[in-house]
Amino acid sequence: MVQDLEAKARELDAQTARAKDLPTTKRVLAKQQKTVAENLRRQAAGSIMFFDKPAVAAPLVPMIADRASGCNLYDLDGNEFIDLHMGYWTQIIGHAPSVVVEAVKREIERGTTIGVGNTLEIELAEFLIEHIECAEMCCLAISGTSALMHALKLARASRGRPKIAKFANAFHGHDADLVVDLPEFRHGLAATDDTLVLPGTPEAFDLIRKHADELAGVVIEPAPPVRDPRPSYDLAFYKELRRVTADLGIVLIFDEVLRGFRCRFGATLGDQVVPDLACFGKIIGGGLPVAAVVGRRSVMSAGATSGNALRDLSGGKVALVGTYNGNRIACAAGLAHLKYIKDHQDEIYPYLREKAHWLGKEINAHASEHKLPIESLVLEGGMVMVKGRPPTSPMHPAVLLQTYLRDQGCFFSGAPIQISTAHRPSDLERISAAFKAAMANLVADGAAPTAA
Numbered sequence: 313m314v315q316d317l318e319a320k321a322r323e324l325d326a327q328t329a330r331a332k333d334l335p336t337t338k339r340v341l342a343k344q345q346k347t348v349a350e351n352l353r354r355q356a357a358g359s360i361m362f363f364d365k366p367a368v369a370a371p372l373v374p375m376i377a378d379r380a381s382g383c384n385l386y387d388l389d390g391n392e393f394i395d396l397h398m399g400y401w402t403q404i405i406g407h408a409p410s411v412v413v414e415a416v417k418r419e420i421e422r423g424t425t426i427g428v429g430n431t432l433e434i435e436l437a438e439f440l441i442e443h444i445e446c447a448e449m450c451c452l453a454i455s456g457t458s459a460l461m462h463a464l465k466l467a468r469a470s471r472g473r474p475k476i477a478k479f480a481n482a483f484h485g486h487d488a489d490l491v492v493d494l495p496e497f498r499h500g501l502a503a504t505d506d507t508l509v510l511p512g513t514p515e516a517f518d519l520i521r522k523h524a525d526e527l528a529g530v531v532i533e534p535a536p537p538v539r540d541p542r543p544s545y546d547l548a549f550y551k552e553l554r555r556v557t558a559d560l561g562i563v564l565i566f567d568e569v570l571r572g573f574r575c576r577f578g579a580t581l582g583d584q585v586v587p588d589l590a591c592f593g594k595i596i597g598g599g600l601p602v603a604a605v606v607g608r609r610s611v612m613s614a615g616a617t618s619g620n621a622l623r624d625l626s627g628g629k630v631a632l633v634g635t636y637n638g639n640r641i642a643c644a645a646g647l648a649h650l651k652y653i654k655d656h657q658d659e660i661y662p663y664l665r666e667k668a669h670w671l672g673k674e675i676n677a678h679a680s681e682h683k684l685p686i687e688s689l690v691l692e693g694g695m696v697m698v699k700g701r702p703p704t705s706p707m708h709p710a711v712l713l714q715t716y717l718r719d720q721g722c723f724f725s726g727a728p729i730q731i732s733t734a735h736r737p738s739d740l741e742r743i744s745a746a747f748k749a750a751m752a753n754l755v756a757d758g759a760a761p762t763a764a
């Protein structure tokens with residue numbers, strides 16, 4: 313297995329070296345000279361390349377942003393790109409929306425007031441409780457990962473059981489208990505046998521029943537995971553999961569970090585399947601770090617202080633803490649973002665859906681015109697995944713497309729594309745034309761991926 317990986321890694325190095333010599337790569341690097349120089353400075357200074365940014369800065373063409381506005385991202389050389397990444401899918405109404413910018417400006421002048429209460433955290437919690445079916449209480453956090461960590465603690469404390477179950481291949485942030493089956497995240501972490509990894513099939517229900525005595529919670533996204541979209545995750549599957557966990561007194565945790573408020577205003581499945589806890593992030597912060605775990609009082613109250621520390625200790629409460637939890641600047645941004653989306657939801661969600669389907673079809677048409685083993689998969693919420701078909705070679709076609717689309721004025725990170733309402737029809741036409749030209753250039757440069 314390791315040898316296999318090593319051989320693939322060598323092949324990838326060789327492909328990367330070849331790709332660096334391609335005329336298109338050279339053209340992009342020449343256009344982004346300041347960006348490239350700054351990236352080298354960063355490396356020389358010892359700044360670590362974050363694992364979640366290889367798509368942004370490596371392996372071929374770096375991207376260090378100067379600023380972003382609407383659907384555009386600007387690099388250090390002043391090049392304008394249409395952004396297909398949108399801040400890790402956080403900005404569905406575009407970058408720097410004026411409502412968010414104004415809210416942040418207003419609040420920053422009043423001081424950050426960290427560590428004491430503020431009215432905006434109360435207002436945001438009230439807002440989430442009002443709009444999310446399972447939410448009777450809310451605890452704010454600053455990242456999806458930290459919200460999930462809170463959720464696991466709440467499940468364990470409220471049930472008095474040690475184990476958590478998750479579905480294979482699903483990403484739920486980088487808490488050690490939730491990455492046991494994800495090779496790229498689990499290295500360097502202490503091994504844990506507190507996690508049960510479930511298959512994305514009905515056999516999962518048998519496993520849950522078998523381990524019920526030790527299972528505190530089951531974590532799942534309310535939609536097929538982006539890493540591994542499976543047809544078996546349909547509504548019936550979620551309903552059965554709800555039934556089984558409720559019967560066994562296991563806390564059902566929906567990870568809504570990616571999906572929440574993206575497909576509709578509120579929780580993804582609305583009142584069709586109501587979990588015990590749900591974790592939100594991304595969109596609820598409007599680009600600033602806000603996340604939340606919300607849920608039923610019977611579970612959430614395990615994290616609520618009585619105001620008497622001794623009573624909390626003897627009552628087996630868990631501490632859900634964090635310096636920046638509920639900070640006023642981020643809460644102001646999140647509230648402004650959510651309120652705008654709420655007021656314009658009838659235009660926003662149909663637009664994202666319709667345009668994602670349109671772009672997905674365009675990409676597929678261009679790929680088949682150029683006989684490339686590339687296809688798109690449209691996800692709910694304005695997202696379009698571009699992938700190789702079937703897995704081609706160590707260099708995922710999306711890596712090459714990053715470079716070729718950059719050449720065409722689009723910033724594509726390799727991760728699923730996020731359309732926002734700031735991507736107007738003319739921008740979408742330009743994106744489609746960019747894909748077409750990028751694919752033609754891949755063929756012309758002799759760099760087109762081939763099916764394995």
Ligand SMILES: Cc1ncc(COP(=O)(O)O)c(C=O)c1O
Pocket residue numbers: 454455456457458483484485486533567568569570571593594
């Ligand atoms: C489904 C899901 N859960 C959790 C997370 C982790 O969120 P964060 O990166 O804010 O910690 C992510 C991040 O992309 C995610 O997609």
